[in-house]
Amino acid sequence: MDTLIKWSVEDYHKMIEAGILSDRSCELIAGEILQMSPEGTFHRYINHSxxxxxxxxxxxxxxxxxxxxxxxxxxEPEPDIAVVRSPYTLYLNHHPYAEDIYWLIEVSDSTLAKDLGVKKNIYAQAKIREYWVIDLPSKILKVFQSPQDKDYQIKQDYTKGIISPVAFPNLEISVNKLLG
Incomplete structure (x- = not known):
């Protein structure tokens, strides 16, 4: 039986610097280099808004x-939106680390299984306090909090109302604005 070789973040960076991945849309997920799904126009619109x-x-x-x-x-995933510590100059020499992240958001239409599977697992394992998935086809905001091992202990779905992220409990975010 063949054994899959896992890539480290350092290996991945070396490949990027050498230009090996320059014509590919990919990300490093749990040691594997995976091709990213193409972004549709509605996905881009929701992400930007x-x-x-x-x-x-x-x-x-x-x-x-x-x-x-x-x-x-x-x-080294590329979440649709990462809400991270400021100022932006913290990231002159490295990408944000788990401890820099307040919460992550994935906008999902064709990638729901990946976003609720492997991505949720690696985010929970990295102890990212909060993870949101905007499920476009179902018009549901899926919120995950309290990471433990490879999963989140708190899971809630929202279709309307106001939500406050763990990192900013006094902030009121409209679920309707998130869902478009």
Whole structure:
């Protein structure tokens, strides 16, 4: 039986620097280099509108990073939105680490199984306090909190109302604005 070789974050960075992955849309997930799904126009629209909305209500309290890498132990995913510690200059020499992340958001239409499977597991394992999935086909915001091992202890679905993230309990975010 053949054994799959897992790539480290350092190996992945070397491949990027050498230009090996320059013509590929991929991310490192649990030691494997996976091709990313193409982004549809509605996905892009929701991603952009959610990021703009969060910037408008968070201001300088956090950096809103769109589709850029975060660095975890054996993964370097590119979540649709990462809400991370400010100022942005913290990330001149590295991508945000797990301890820099307030919460992550994936906008999901064709990637729901991946977002609720392997991505949720690696985010929970990295102890990212909160993870949201905007399920576009079902128009549901799936919220995961309290990471333990490879899963989250708290799981809630929202179709309307107001939500407050763990990191900013006084912030009121409209679920309707998130769902488009």
């Amino acid at each position: 959610v990021a703009d909305y969060l910037r408008s209500i968070l201001g300088a309290q956090a950096v809103i990073s769109e589709a850029h890498p975060i660095t975890l132990t054996d993964s």
